[in-house]
Amino acid sequence: MADLRTNLAGIESPNPFWLASAPPTNSGYQVQRAFEAGWGGAVWKTLGDPILNVSSRFAAVSFNGQRVAGFNNIELITDRPLEVNLQEIYETKKRFPNHTVVVSLMVEPQQEKWHEIVKRVEEVGVDGLELNFGCPHGMAERGMGSASGQVPELVEKQTYWVKEAAQTPVIVKLTPNITDITVTAESAARGGADAISMINTINSLAGVDLDSWNTIPHVGGKGAHGGYCGPAVRPIALNMVGECARSPRINVPISGMGGISNWQNAVEFMLMGASNVQVCTAAMHHGFRIVEDMIDGLNNYLDEKGISSVQDIIGKSVPKYSDWGNLDLNYKIVARINNDVCINCNKCHIACEDTSHQCIDMLKDDHGNSYLEVREEDCVGCNLCSIVCPVDGAIDMVEVGSEHPPMTWNDRQAAIGSLQNPSADPIK
Amino acid sequence: MSDYKEYLSEREQIDRMFEIGYSIENVQENLSGALVMFEKIGSETETLHIKTADARKYFSNLLLQQRQNV
Known part of the structure; x- marks a missing residue:
């Protein structure tokens, strides 16, 4: 049996499967149920000033009979007081000391606000912090979430403020709603992030009802964009993980997420550079016990490959990913x-x-x-x-087979360029 | 003419230039493909208009080979 233990920037976990910060990690009851099912860790649903939610909140996209090919939500961060969450985090960690509890945080971009929440959360004994710079709806309208995460300077500055106060490792969760995620990943690293995680959800509208002409979902006849996740976003997430993993300017570990639904998806993300994975939509679709198949499948895969530790597959496909x-x-x-x-x-x-x-x-x-x-x-x-x-x-x-040795576009252009400028030709 | 036959025809023209002692002197690429200029000492410059993608790959391979042989 292979060793499934992982270590993300010093955060140890019994296996690489964490629940992502989202509705499944809203309460101690849920996180403890998840740990009982076998999840190695959980990122607690984002804490901050408690919000007010609307009803309804979720919508799914089915495609050719596959339900929940994509998933859209307009739910915000926690609506419960900080003290309630902290008490449940304390109880959860006490009951499951070997499982990983990371807490997602989101406050306004002010130094004292970050310092306050970091200190209060760390007092109850968490394993790490994840900064939510990715939530694309609702909170972004208030200058938080992806509104912060789309501005490299704000990513760097807020990460720095958190690191001023934090005693535990800091993970910065990045938004995919940006042209080049490596820019904000670099900003996080410059701010002192111990790790980055990606992707948060993608701006989306799940659909429009052809009879009522209401958006899906709608709130009393009016809609707003939500965050898209689930299997449909997996290729987008996998690319973003790969782009960050292969960047020589980003030297922090990555927690990968975005549509991971089974052990095969998890292996893909780890091969492409993720040190562990986070899962949400698949758990919302099928329940916490899907982790049993994930653990068994990963174990069997490693055993069949003769690999003794899951950490040995991290990043193995990164050198194969290029321009x-x-x-x-x-x-x-x-x-x-x-x-x-x-x-x-x-x-x-x-x-x-x-x-x-x-x-x-x-x-x-x-x-x-x-x-x-x-x-x-x-x-x-x-x-x-x-x-x-x-x-x-x-x-x-x-x-x-080719009659010629390998030739890249870059090789070709360099050769043609050297004809126009022979002095620049290193061969001539 | 199929793309493949056009490629074979263009490849034959490129091979012919090398067979009679020419080498690639310059390449100008434009919307119509590539103008490949061949040079041979004591002879006039010859230009081939290479249109197919495979033939443009082909002369590029020969150009790389030509550079290696310098």
């Missing part, structure tokens, strides 16, 4: 259709003919039977046919 200009222009794959598996639905032909490179022919054999064949010389290896194919194993994407 487009560093990709090999000579690498080539082509599609091959396995006619013994293909059901002749022609989806690949239609996709290729209508929307790609017109290289899949519909043919008939000597007996008049239809079959599909790829003209490999015209195939650009785009993958579209294998993506739309409904039958596993019917289309393989096969690597074709």
